[in-house]
Amino acid sequence: MTDAKTPPRRTKRRRFDSFDRGEVLAALLFLAPALVALALFRIVPAASALVTSLKNSVVLVGVSSSFAGLDNYKTLLTSSEFWGSVKTTLLFVAIVVPAQTAAALALAVLLTQKIPLARAWRLFLFLPFSVPLGISPLIWGAALRPDGIVNSALVAAGIGTQPFFTSPTQALPSIMLVVSWIGVGYWMVFLIAGLQDIPNTYLEAAAIDGANWWHRFWHIVLPLMRRPLAFVLVANTVANFILFAPIQVLTGGGPRRSTNLIMFDAYQNAFVVGDRATASAQVVILLIIMLSIVILQFRLLSADGRA
Amino acid sequence: MARKGRGLGRFLLRYVLTVLAAVVALMFFLPFFWMVSSAFRPAEEIFAFLSPLSPYALIPKTLTLENFAQLFGGRLGRNVFNSVLITVLTVTIGLVICSAAAFALSVLRFPFRSAVFAVVVVSFLIPFDAIAIPLADTFRTLGLQNTYAGLVLPAIGDGLAIFVLRQFFMGIPQEMKEAARVDGAGWWTIFWRIYAPLSKPALIGAGLILFLGQWQAYLWPLLIITEPSMQVAPVALSQFVGQYEFNFGALFAGATVVSLIPAVILLSLQPYFVRSVSSQGLKE
Incomplete structure (x- = not known):
């Protein structure tokens, strides 16, 4: 705790004895609580999911589970039910993420124009996010009941009653509606912050040069929005891959497995069927699919332009 | 944004954009409004006025607080208390340990600093819900089921919060x-x-990350809490649906309470949150 001097030039590789012992000890104490928490509650369970997924899935009472290698993965990958939930999850993410991101960007652009009450409109769009994820599906469940308020509005509009969550074709789109109601305003807020960071002089200069609105958006705004867009795209993808609460509250995976996303199926396997090994294998596969897509998104967004 | 308006064309465009913004915003607001207005009306009125549809379907004919009285007279008052308590504990403890770690990672010099930082980054790439199932088994064997500690512990070490704070600390001059x-x-x-004291914006941003993580939690409390009086409000409300004492008035009242708390906090602190996550947080 005595040496306060820092070397004027930082060398990349420093030998251990060049560290101040007091400082290293302090660092250890500062880091310890958070690192222990991260290790115990994030990294160890992730590793244990991987280990459990390699164990025997049929556990008899009193018999400890034994190593089964990749058997659970083989069983899953040859099961048409599992492929069904993989397809449903991918379809869900492939529609919801681009749709939400595009809507959030369009609204961010709209609400940064000089229009009356823009701040109030932003607030209205953001409010749904403050409803906890376990609660908003309950509200929508009540609103979309066969005899609920939405159907009565549809009847009044001459469209007629819709089954929503009770129909195999409408249940997944209805879930998409619910999660977009929650998410669009939230992601919009990040894109508005990005738009406000763009120096006005850029746009003014382009306007003087005669660039029309679309050109300015496509050639100036969009390239400068790469960072906030990448954040929204990746965070939104992750959020939708692990989506759980709306499925559990509204449909329970049905009707006819039409909303059986992988995360919900894994939960069912673990706590209803009691098959931890298969559930863990499902979570591992989910993480692999999700991380590959996230890495791909990062690649695409950094490759397609300089800056 | 552009130079001078071109008279009528500009005016019309502005008019159309305003109408569009208002219509979309009101569509998003309507379900929220319905939730709040239903909380303040007698339960039997919630599904009345629907066929044929009348304006009273949205606007309460009679205002009442009986739903809130029923809600707080029952178990749900306790559940709201649980939610508030564990969120306050999570944010307080989480901010201390996350900012301490961020301080070490940005200010102190020690061996393997970048390796330790890599562990932090990896930890926030694994979504918590994905590992909740194996972790819940461990917590059950450790006897942390149905305890506040069981709800708070997994949320206090947050990789993203550490990351955001570290980025901010790096900007403070070494001198x-x-x-x-x-x-x-x-x-x-x-x-x-x-x-x-210099890092107020980053602390507020990280605090909101911890707050949202805990207040929005659904799967974890569902897995770790079986005792109804220990449950957090959102999960308790969803389990309340379908019970014999259930009524929609109390559901909407509960939903309003658990939504207005984060709404007020988020709306007052939202700029800090967005800045720290999107701008600071993603600069390399």
Whole structure:
């Protein structure tokens, strides 16, 4: 705790004895609580999911589970039910993420124009996010009941009653509606912050040069929005891959497995069927699919332009 | 944004954009409004006025607080208390341990610093819900089922919060630390008296990350809490649906309470949150 001097030039590789012992000890104490928490509650369970997924899935009472290698993965990958939930999850993410991101960007652009009450409109769009994820599906469940308020509005509009969550074709789109109601305003807020960071002089200069609105958006705004867009795209993808609460509250995976996303199926396997090994294998596969897509998104967004 | 308006064309465009913004915003607001207005009306009125549809379907004909009275007279008052308590604990403990770690990772020099930082980054790439199932088994064997500790512990170490705070601390000039060292200040003093007070925006941002993580939690409390009086409000409300004492009035009242708390906090602190996550947080 005595040496306060820092070397004027930082060398990349420093030998251990060049560290101040007091400082290293302090660092250890500062880091310890958070690192222990991260290790115990994030990294160890992730590793244990991987280990459990390699164990025997049929556990008899009193018999400890034994190593089964990749058997659970083989069983899953040859099961048409599992492929069904993989397809449903991918379809869900492939529609919801681009749709939400595009809507959030369009609204961010709209609400940064000089229009009356823009701040109030932003607030209205953001409010749904403050409803906890376990609660908003309950509200929508009540609103979309066969005899609920939405159907009565549809009847009044001459469209007629819709089954929503009770129909195999409408249940997944209805879930998409619910999660977009929650998410669009939230992601919009990040894109508005990005738009406000763009120096006005850029746009003014382009306007003087005669660039029309679309050109300015496509050639100036969009390239400068790469960072906030990448954040929204990746965070939104992750959020939708692990989506759980709306499925559990509204449909329970049905009707006819039409909303059986992988995360919900894994939960069912673990706590209803009691098959931890298969559930863990499902979570591992989910993480692999999700991380590959996230890495791909990062690649695409950094490759397609300089800056 | 552009130069001067071109008379009528500009005016019309502005008019159309305003109408569009208002219509979309009101569509998003309507379900929220319906939730709040249903909370303040007698339960039997909620599904009345629907066929044929009348304006009273949205606007209460009679205002009442009976739903809130029923809600807080029952178990749900306790559940709301649980939610508030564990969120306050999570944010307080989480901010202390996350900012301490961020301080070490940005200010102190020690071996394997970048390796330790890599562990932090990896930990926030694994979504918590994905590992909740194996972790819940461990917590059950440790006897942490149905305890506040079981709800709070997994949420206090947050990789994203550490990341956001570290980025902010890196922007504070090293000279301040060096001057304080010369004056004989210890590391804790430097952290607590210099870095923490200078980092209010980042602390608010990280605090909101921790707050949202806990307040929005659904799967974890569902897995770890079986005792109804220990449950958090959102899960308790969803389990309340379908019970014999269930009525929609109390559901909407509960939903309004658990939504207005984050709404007020988010709306007042939202700029800090967005700045720290999107701008600071993603700069390399």
